[in-house]
Amino acid sequence: MKLLLKALYPLLWRFRWRLLAGIIFLILSNFFSIYPARLVQQTLDETLMQIQRGESYAVILRSLGYFVVAVIILAIARGFFLFLVRQTIITTSRHIETLQRQQLFQRYLSYSFAQLKRVSTGDLMARLIEDTANVRMFTGPGIMYTLNTFILFVMVLVMMLQVNVKMTFYVLAPLPLLAFILYKVQGRINRYSTIIQRQLSDLTGFTEESLTAIRLIKALVKERVFFERFHEASLSLYDKSLRLIRFDALFYPSIALLIGLSTLFTVWLGGLEVLQGRFTYGNIAEFVIYVNLLTWPIASLGWITSMIQQAAASQARIEEFMRWRSELSFPKQKVKPKDFSLVFQQVWFRYPNAERFALKDVDFILEEGKVLGVTGRTGSGKSTLAYLCARLYDPTQGTVLLGRIPLQRYPQQQLYHFISYAPQEPLLFPDTIRNNVRYAKLDATEEEIVEALRFADLWKDIEQMPQGIDTFIGERGVMLSGGQQQRLALARAWLKKAPVLILDDVLSAVDTETEQRILYQLRHSSYRPTLIVISHRLSALQQADYIIVLEDGKIIEQGSHEALLRRKGFYYCLYHLQFRNQPCAEDYF
Ligand SMILES: Nc1ncnc2c1ncn2[C@@H]1O[C@H](COP(=O)(O)OP(=O)(O)OP(=O)(O)O)[C@@H](O)[C@H]1O
Numbered sequence: 001m002k003l004l005l006k007a008l009y010p011l012l013w014r015f016r017w018r019l020l021a022g023i024i025f026l027i028l029s030n031f032f033s034i035y036p037a038r039l040v041q042q043t044l045d046e047t048l049m050q051i052q053r054g055e056s057y058a059v060i061l062r063s064l065g066y067f068v069v070a071v072i073i074l075a076i077a078r079g080f081f082l083f084l085v086r087q088t089i090i091t092t093s094r095h096i097e098t099l100q101r102q103q104l105f106q107r108y109l110s111y112s113f114a115q116l117k118r119v120s121t122g123d124l125m126a127r128l129i130e131d132t133a134n135v136r137m138f139t140g141p142g143i144m145y146t147l148n149t150f151i152l153f154v155m156v157l158v159m160m161l162q163v164n165v166k167m168t169f170y171v172l173a174p175l176p177l178l179a180f181i182l183y184k185v186q187g188r189i190n191r192y193s194t195i196i197q198r199q200l201s202d203l204t205g206f207t208e209e210s211l212t213a214i215r216l217i218k219a220l221v222k223e224r225v226f227f228e229r230f231h232e233a234s235l236s237l238y239d240k241s242l243r244l245i246r247f248d249a250l251f252y253p254s255i256a257l258l259i260g261l262s263t264l265f266t267v268w269l270g271g272l273e274v275l276q277g278r279f280t281y282g283n284i285a286e287f288v289i290y291v292n293l294l295t296w297p298i299a300s301l302g303w304i305t306s307m308i309q310q311a312a313a314s315q316a317r318i319e320e321f322m323r324w325r326s327e328l329s330f331p332k333q334k335v336k337p338k339d340f341s342l343v344f345q346q347v348w349f350r351y352p353n354a355e356r357f358a359l360k361d362v363d364f365i366l367e368e369g370k371v372l373g374v375t376g377r378t379g380s381g382k383s384t385l386a387y388l389c390a391r392l393y394d395p396t397q398g399t400v401l402l403g404r405i406p407l408q409r410y411p412q413q414q415l416y417h418f419i420s421y422a423p424q425e426p427l428l429f430p431d432t433i434r435n436n437v438r439y440a441k442l443d444a445t446e447e448e449i450v451e452a453l454r455f456a457d458l459w460k461d462i463e464q465m466p467q468g469i470d471t472f473i474g475e476r477g478v479m480l481s482g483g484q485q486q487r488l489a490l491a492r493a494w495l496k497k498a499p500v501l502i503l504d505d506v507l508s509a510v511d512t513e514t515e516q517r518i519l520y521q522l523r524h525s526s527y528r529p530t531l532i533v534i535s536h537r538l539s540a541l542q543q544a545d546y547i548i549v550l551e552d553g554k555i556i557e558q559g560s561h562e563a564l565l566r567r568k569g570f571y572y573c574l575y576h577l578q579f580r581n582q583p584c585a586e587d588y589f
């Protein structure tokens with residue numbers, strides 16, 4: 001709770017005038033909802049007097065008419081100020097929620113790749129969407145109802161004490177008990193709600209997973225298994241929901257019962273007071289109205305308390321991420337690289353939380369405009385090497401240099417302009433082909449986009465699509481073939497025309513002929529980046545000036561294609577296996 005307020009203080013302070021106006025409107029609206037009680041008392045007592053005095057009906061009706069008009073005016077005034085209360089306090093909470101979300105999302109984007117990998121997407125989403133909404137429940141309704149209850153209570157108390165101290169005490173005595181009982185019931189309701197919410201999000205997660213894996217489910221004919229799991233999960237949710245409804249159903253009638261009892265109490269004790277001349281009939285009516293006015297706000301105290309507790313927990317979760325700082329820091333000062341050579345100097349790298357080194361003493365020099373081929377078994381560290389080139393991670397030991405300057409000295413934007421990286425798994429957005437390519441360079445012209453698609457040999461495929469370049473490719477690009485997805489990601493990486501281009505196995509699902517055409521262009525057109533080609537397939541490395549073979553994070557062989565063949569080692573064997581379709585004598589595989 002303390003943390004909640006402390007963290008929200010600057011945000012609330014920003015809206016202090018609005019909140020202050022909200023409090024004034026609250027006082028006014030409460031005044032207009034309380035005052036009719038006094039009016040009822042006066043009218044009732046006056047009417048009784050008039051009847052006793054034997055006034056004519058016309059006179060009595062006229063004074064009743066005044067009363068009705070006054071009550072209507074007061075109700076309108078009350079409604080008007082209530083509207084203003086919501087316009088000030090509730091809108092503030094929406095502002096705060098939006099600001100919090102923006103701040104948090106900005107934080108997410110600033111985290112390093114390694115940090116983001118450590119938390120689940122679901123967790124990031126929950127904090128961004130649900131936790132901020134919980135905090136909004138505090139900054140909006142939480143603050144509004146708390147203030148309202150307090151203001152109303154003080155005002156009613158003042159009004160009651162003016163009339164009769166003893167009656168005030170009698171009438172208010174049962175209220176704390178009422179608040180306590182309802183607080184307990186509310187606790188139960190909350191517990192069930194939490195369980196239901198968790199089960200609901202499990203169900204959502206399960207559905208999403210099933211739909212993502214639908215091809216696999218169908219291929220393995222596992223529809224039944226998945227349906228049964230869904231069936232069970234939804235039944236359990238149904239069961240919990242019914243229990244919640246039962247509690248909810250008990251909640252409202254109990255409040256009605258308690259209100260009824262305290263009304264009865266007021267009338268009975270009030271009647272006794274009237275007999276002793278310390279109270280009027282009008283006062284009884286007035287007090288009954290007060291009790292009714294107070295009951296709901298006091299009944300909702302339990303709800304407010306639990307809401308605030310929930311908001312505090314949510315705020316703590318938000319704070320946790322707001323306190324995180326990016327593990328990779330980028331300087332602001334621009335640097336001037338001498339050229340676009342890429343150098344690894346005795347680079348060792350271990351993933352955070354991993355025990356083994358994924359790269360061990362990797363050392364190479366790639367001159368500007370040259371092509372480095374990287375091959376090796378699966379899990380040998382090829383992608384890791386690409387991550388380090390794009391500075392998604394920093395080396396544990398050693399240095400990666402671009403143009404003789406360590407990558408750590410480049411501002412983020414500059415690094416982004418110098419290095420283009422096409423990851424092994426094509427990352428596509430549920431958008432059109434055009435927009436997917438454009439992500440790399442938002443101001444790219446139509447010609448540039450088409451040129452990139454032509455380069456990636458995707459243009460001929462696009463020409464056959466009815467919507468052409470504006471074809472929507474679906475979630476993660478499911479409407480494209482694997483090879484098309486890869487080539488789309490390649491077009492995107494190429495579009496930027498960065499001086500350094502890293503292709504992590506991006507041609508694995510493309511036929512050899514296309515692969516050769518693409519690689520040929522990268523060497524022989526006007527855009528000739530410093531290039532790293534990572535591939536299992538040796539055919540992709542034929543254009544390489546220099547090749548390194550990784551094994552368990554170490555470079556085990558390096559040199560030109562011919563030199564490597566002469567060595568008759570791993571590369572030689574791989575070559576024989578892939579081009580001659582025959583295993584070699586050495587026992588490599
Ligand atoms: N995020 C990670 N955390 C811990 N270890 C990792 C992580 N990513 C990869 N590794 C480990 O690092 C090693 C190298 O992985 P890497 O992805 O670089 O292999 P690769 O050569 O690209 O393999 P492939 O040919 O299958 O793409 C592997 O042993 C892998 O298990």
Ligand SMILES: [Mg+2]
Nearest residue numbers: 382383384424
């Ligand atoms: Mg890889």
